[in-house]
Amino acid sequence: MSHPQDQDVSLDKLLSVATTAARQGGAILVECTRVGFRIEHKQTINLVTNADHQAEQRIIDVIHSAFPTHSVLAEERGLTELSPSRYKWVIDPLDGTTNFAHGFPAYCVSIGVEYDGRGVIGVVYDPTRDELFTAQIGHGAYLNGIPISVSAMDHLDQALLVTGFAYNIRETSNNNLNHFARFALKVQGLRRTGTAALDLCYVAAGRFDGFWEVALNPWDMAAGVVILREAGGRVTDFSGNPHSIYGQELVASNGPLHQAMLDLLQEDTSARS
Numbered sequence: 001m002s003h004p005q006d007q008d009v010s011l012d013k014l015l016s017v018a019t020t021a022a023r024q025g026g027a028i029l030v031e032c033t034r035v036g037f038r039i040e041h042k043q044t045i046n047l048v049t050n051a052d053h054q055a056e057q058r059i060i061d062v063i064h065s066a067f068p069t070h071s072v073l074a075e076e077r078g079l080t081e082l083s084p085s086r087y088k089w090v091i092d093p094l095d096g097t098t099n100f101a102h103g104f105p106a107y108c109v110s111i112g113v114e115y116d117g118r119g120v121i122g123v124v125y126d127p128t129r130d131e132l133f134t135a136q137i138g139h140g141a142y143l144n145g146i147p148i149s150v151s152a153m154d155h156l157d158q159a160l161l162v163t164g165f166a167y168n169i170r171e172t173s174n175n176n177l178n179h180f181a182r183f184a185l186k187v188q189g190l191r192r193t194g195t196a197a198l199d200l201c202y203v204a205a206g207r208f209d210g211f212w213e214v215a216l217n218p219w220d221m222a223a224g225v226v227i228l229r230e231a232g233g234r235v236t237d238f239s240g241n242p243h244s245i246y247g248q249e250l251v252a253s254n255g256p257l258h259q260a261m262l263d264l265l266q267e268d269t270s271a272r273s
């Protein structure tokens with residue numbers, strides 16, 4: 001397929017625009033906590049606020065004013081593609097909406113860029129701590145400009161892991177409660193922060209040793225998996241196959257713990273069948 005409208009763009013330029021967009025989106029979220037925001041229900045426990053929409057609009061405006069031809073997949077708006085582009089921006093304007101709506105300060109903006117279907121840029125911005133996680137493929141991962149790397153932990157019983165639950169937790173038995181119960185008895189600590197993009201960055205920074213979820217969306221993962229890989233981490237599906245942000249499963253680890261995590265997740269699967 002030809003892409004006559006695409007200009008080749010440097011990774012530095014992509015990262016710079018992604019960073020500007022993430023910071024501006026984050027500033028809108030913080031401002032909404034100051035002036036107030038409206039909450040709507042997408043489904044029973046799945047919320048959205050006007051902050052999600054406003055941040056998303058600003059992020060897309062920043063991207064399209066720099067790169068009018070690039071495709072954009074954003075959580076609230078879906079796919080915007082004027083014509084086929086080699087570049088796709090994958091955006092979660094507010095990852096951690098439930099936390100945000102309750103005033104629990106754990107949320108972020110997540111922006112990933114794909115080139116020919118491969119993740120090349122990841123930017124995750126936590127405006128409550130002013131922490132900016134960034135990565136370009138082949139150039140390492142950074143927190144506020146300082147290189148980060150995964151932990152060296154190789155014992156599950158000394159590890160701090162994190163997971164999350166999808167909004168359909170009440171509607172399906174594949175809701176991660178089985179895995180959660182099993183892991184809880186094997187690890188030093190287990191957390192549920194409510195923001196998958198930050199969970200991935202925290203594994204990248206060595207704050208967590210591993211993370212898994214059963215049903216994530218592309219915008220939850222696009223930026224974080226680039227950051228995690230560039231920090232030396234490993235990411236697969238539950239069978240150990242190559243990870244795709246368009247699949248739902250994710251196992252992310254520092255590397256040494258990966259097989260032990262897969263073994264535990266697969267034990268659960270065989271116990272069910």
Ligand code: IPD
Pocket residue numbers: 092094095096097098163164165166167193194195196197213215216220
């Ligand atoms: C959610 C968060 C949460 C994860 C859910 C996601 P949202 O995203 O990342 O941690 O457990 O699966 O849907 O709705 O806050 O953008």
Ligand code: CA
Pocket residue numbers: 092094095096196219220
């Ligand atoms: Ca999300």
Ligand code: CA
Pocket residue numbers: 052075092093094095096097
């Ligand atoms: Ca979101």
